Amino acid sequence: MTDFIKDPVILMPERHPEPVFSTEELVFTAEETRQIATWVSQYPTADGAIMKVLWMAQEKFGFLPPEVIRLSAGALGMPYARAFGVATFYTQYFKSKKGRYVLDVCTCFSCQICGGYDMLHYLEEKLGAHAGETTDDGLFTIQEVECLGACGSAPMLQITNGPYVMNLTEEKIDALIDALKRDQLPFFSSVTLPQDEDDLGGNRRTDVRDTLTYSAPPVAKTLG
Amino acid sequence: MEEKNGATSKAGDWRSYERVLLPPVRDLHRLEVYEQNGGYEALREVLTSDKWDPTSVTNEVRNSGLRGRGGAGFLTGLKWTFMPPVDPNIPRFLCGNGDESEPGTFKDRQLMEFNPHLIFEGMLIASYAMSITTSYLYVRGEFADWISLMEVELAKAYEKGYVGKNVLGTDFSTDLVIHKGAGAYICGEESSLMISLEGERPYPRAKPPFPAQRGLWNYPTTINNVETLACVPLIINRGGEWFADLGSHRHPGPVLYGISGHVNRPGVYEYPTGMLITDLIYDVAKGMRGSKKLKAVVPGGSSTPILRADQIDGVTMDAETLRDAGSMMGTAGMLIMDEDTDIVSWLRRVTRFYHHESCGQCTPCREGTGWIENIVTRIDEGAGNLRDLDLLIDLCFQMEGRTVCALADAAAWPVRFTIERFRDEFEARCRPSLVPSGGVLTPALGP
Known part of the structure; x- marks a missing residue:
């Protein structure tokens, strides 16, 4: 019987991997628990709220190691395995620790032909890290991502699932990196509709600080 | 009536x-x-x-001829009639699909930013028409800033009594919930979107049963794109006839054209359907960047077949004409490419997208998208054989229509049509094959 497994596929680890967060850290505050209860009331079953809870957990802990996913599942009374299946499906949930700022450079087809890879390579060179890697100082993670839905403002990137930085140039990247090193996140930029430019003389929103206009994209030097 | 395939715009005096x-x-x-x-x-x-x-609202939408703006172009009013008769014991749901992730598409984001209440109002009217008490607005997670904006505006609408219990003092009550995705192209597919909302790993499921029979939590559900829903208040205000008269007769209404790529003035433009592609490029978007020559147009997002520059003469942006021209309307997110574009490298990036976004549930898609990317990469790097082109076409046929959802089809079409329409460029990149394939796939003879 024992020779049933002649060649074990992998060596099993002796024990579970060391958790990143201690039991004391792994709690939701009273306010967070109330928030979860509100979300649960929005769906017929508690499971529907798992994506919102995972978002909140990621905001709180920075990323989603197994114990945080387990905590999120527990908050909704759903099986850990199911929550794990959800968390590992989506690219925006970080399963490993990232830099303080994650720079998601879009290289999908509109950005590709408008210089997305030029920007990615410039960023990689500037920060000394490849796409998928974190800089040694732990400040930046560079990622190459799929279409972020800002094709008319190519090339562009997104900072840690948050603000979009559009119409990228090398100078703009330099300024952005400097600002991020000082912990200054860019403001939200509203992109003016070309027809608004003609009809309203500019952006229709009066409540935004930064506006961008659509303009002819740069010429791409590399496509891959 | 316009002449068929004639060189006239169907958008009238646009x-x-x-x-x-x-x-x-x-x-x-x-x-x-x-x-x-x-x-x-x-x-x-x-x-x-x-x-x-409820019936007359649905009929008005039906008479307007509104077709879905999310890609498939299905008749919206007809979709609404698929909902089963109301049973007070069975909940019903509506989903607004704002998971805009089709490469080349960026119109929903601007609609959500500049006119979110039109989307809300459309969802509320649709809820009334189908007697729905809970609707979800599913927005892709990357649009975090726009979701925050909409949350603020939705809270105001709740406060003013447009949403919630006893809407505007009537006995109609309905709730609207914004749901934030987390970065998965597949969640734009309707069954995947629903399963994502339910809090499960969002593998699409086979249809039938369609969402109207078995949708969210197995209850009757309707899913519409947010731009589609935004058309609904306009139809009520101005009448279905007004809507039906706008643009192409068989695909009427206003459309947000998202033009990107090598043009002087990219952006989101609102015009009626049936605009000439040439008008959109040379007039609306102010022509090609640097006065280069046009090489190709992808009319409606990455999965719609590419059109060569010589294929767009007289072609208008509506489902029928584009189908006759060998493509699709899709999301009207148009990618314009100039003569300097390397179409092989471009296709390589498209295949990479689908390989990344395939959810991995069905073998033809999981394996097919990966192998397609491998082979196109090999060709792009100059190590491909001529026979690889036929291998790719055969792979595409093995994928189309053989999976649970349409992602495999969407991944196969750009490959099949790009090779078909730019075969010379692919062949120029390939080494000659020693053994002609003749449709029979024999193993390659080594490097």
Whole structure:
């Protein structure tokens, strides 16, 4: 019987991997628990709220190691395995620790032909890290991502699932990196509709600080 | 009636077209401004006037000829009639699909930013028409800033009594919940979107049963794109006939064209359907960047077949004409490429997208998208054989229609049509094969 497994596929680890967060850290505050209860009331079953809870957990802990996913599942009374299946499906949930700022450079087809890879390579060179890697100082993670839905403002990137930085140039990247090193996140930029430019003389929103206009994209030097 | 395939626009006098989805009103995204400009009047009329009941609203949408703006172009009013008769014991759901992730598409984001209440109002009227008490607006997670904006505006709408219990003092109650995705292209597929909402790993499921029979939590559900839903208040306000007269007769209404790529003025433009592609490129988007020559157009997002420059003469942006021209309307997110574009490298990036986004549930898609990327990469790097082109075409046929959802089809079409329409460029990159394939796939003879 024992020779049933002649060649074990992998060596099993002796024990579970060391958790990143201690039991004391792994709690939701009273306010967070109330928030979860509100979300649960929005769906017929508690499971529907798992994506919102995972978002909140990621905001709180920075990323989603197994114990945080387990905590999120527990908050909704759903099986850990199911929550794990959800968390590992989506690219925006970080399963490993990232830099303080994650720079998601879009290289999908509109950005590709408008210089997305030029920007990615410039960023990689500037920060000394490849796409998928974190800089040694732990400040930046560079990622190459799929279409972020800002094709008319190519090339562009997104900072840690948050603000979009559009119409990228090398100078703009330099300024952005400097600002991020000082912990200054860019403001939200509203992109003016070309027809608004003609009809309203500019952006229709009066409540935004930064506006961008659509303009002819740069010429791409590399496509891959 | 326009001549078939004639060189005339079906959009009529589009230069004097007045925008309705994104009318030129400053700060229209704020509830106060939206109200001053006739906002929520359609909802009020539908709920309070004797003229309207759920059936007549659905009929009006049906008569308007509104077709879905999310890609498939299905008749919206007809979709609504698929909902089973109301049973007070069985909940019913509506989903607004704002998971815009089709490469080349960026119109929903601007609609959500500049006119979110039109989307809300459309969802509320649709909820009334189908007697729905909970609707979800599913927005892709990357649009975090726009979701925050909409949350603020939705809270205002709740406060003003447009959403929630006893809408506008009537006995109609409905809730609207914004759901934030987390970065998965597949969640734009309707069954995947529903399963994502339910809090499960969002593998699409086979249809039938369609969402109207078994949708969210197995209850009757309707899913519409947010731009589609935004058309609904316009149809109520101005009448289905007005809508049906706008643009192409068989695919009417206003459309947000998202033009990207090598043009002088990319952006989101609102015009009626049936615009000539050449008008959109040379007039609306102010021509090709650097006066280069046009090489190719992808009319509606990455999965719609690419059109060569010589294939777009007289082609208008509506489902029928584009189908005759060998492509699809898709999301009207148009990618314009100039003569310098390397189409092989471009296709390599497209295949990479689908390989990344395949959910991995069905073997033809999981394996097929990966192998397609491998082979196109090999060709792009100059190590491909001529026979690889036939191998790719054969792979595409092995994928199309053989999976649970349409992602495999969407991944195969660009490959099949790009090779078909730019075969010379692919062949120029390939080494000659020692053994002609003749449709028979034999193993390669080594490097």
